Amino acid sequence: MSQLPPQVLSPLDGRYRAAVTNLGEYLSEAGLNRARVQVEVEWLIALTDRGLFGSAALTDAQKAALRQLVTDFGQAEIDELAELEATTRHDVKAVEYLVRRRLGTLGLDHIAELTHFAATSEDINNLSYALTVSAAVREVWLPKLQLVIDKLRARAEEFRADAMLARTHGQPATPTTLGKELAVFVYRLERIQKQIEGNDYLGKFSGATGTFAAHVAAEPSADWPTISREFVESLGLDWNPLTTQIESHDWQAELYTRVSHANRVLHNLATDIWTYISMGYFRQIPQAGATGSSTMPHKINPIRFENAEANLELSSAILDSLAATLVTSRLQRDLTDSTTQRNIGVGFGHSLLALDNILRGLGEIDVDRTLLAADLDSNWEILGEAIQTVIRAEVTAGRSSIEDPYALLKELTRGKRIGQADLVAFVSALEIGDEAKARLLTLTPAGYVGLADSLVDRLD
């Protein structure tokens, strides 16, 4: 058998790389290790700034040089960490050794023993994940969601007055407008977007079992909880004061549940648009040079929405699993979260890819107004609801004595095809007030959309 050259296993790192590359900046292993270096360096600065253990505060130049380790983190550090970890078999210890080596280069050997001081690996890891996940959400995933919402809102405005037969249960029903149906998704997505924007990013920094035991042993007089809080908050995170060895990951469960919820709303959008395309309400705009079917030359397939549908399912499967499993850790810690959290980027990556496809797909469709109008015009029986409701109002107002208007319209329309002429004749013969009758006689399926158009303004 021939040997293939080494290939990545995940399509996110293969054919979809371009769509998700910005996430890799934060949610890759390199992104995690860069954040670990950042936390180790900032802890060194926090300890020396406080003059703990007789240390002198670092000069601005020394601090800048230390922080440069984070901004310069690149292939050399990635390779060196791999080499160090091959010996330590401990990823966080490898980061500590890397920082210690750099302290030597910078002439800061005298504070080497303050590297990773009183810290357990999770102190470094939990802050690193909070930093990288919050950056990925704020810098990459939310901006892409915003682009989708903006595009969807623009299309909702564009189609706000385009009457469309609704299909509750897949059956002809009271019409709506295409724009109002898209606006519903904008409204739903914006609610979840706000929840995600407001998500907490908690961090703990309290040692091997969350008790500050090593800290107190080394310096009983220091106010370690306050130092810990100030340190966590200096990184832009929320302090978690009470944990086991690990940050409890509840903020992660909340975040992944919300993103998974957004995925499901987007999935609903993708399958609805797919259905509108299949009914001909949306035409797909041919893309120059693109092929639909390899054998049926006439076809344009809705591949953007199909790709999105599948990737949203994959994303939710991963994020749901993360949310479900990360919240438990036996006793004071088990290490299951370590390998699990390495898949956060995979969960977000499939969602980001789906957002990218939905965004493109929304730009490649146009409404077919002729078909929308023809569909409405061949379903006059849907006006049965309007007629029976008007009669009931007339009866209540004392202008009609028709008995059981609902039954009357049911008899006329249920399971039947009724045309305009039938309805006009029926309404003309009704014993109701003149104004109500005139109103009903001008009603058409396309005009029976209530306030659908103006409801789009509710988005503002």
Ligand SMILES: O=C(O)C[C@H](Nc1ncnc2c1ncn2[C@@H]1O[C@H](COP(=O)(O)O)[C@@H](O)[C@H]1O)C(=O)O
């Ligand atoms: O500060 C500590 O390390 C305390 C220690 N708990 C640990 N906390 C965090 N990381 C640890 C821990 N133990 C191992 N490792 C290292 O985690 C890595 C796990 O690798 P993988 O399963 O691939 O994600 C892999 O690199 C492991 O070496 C404890 O004994 O409580």
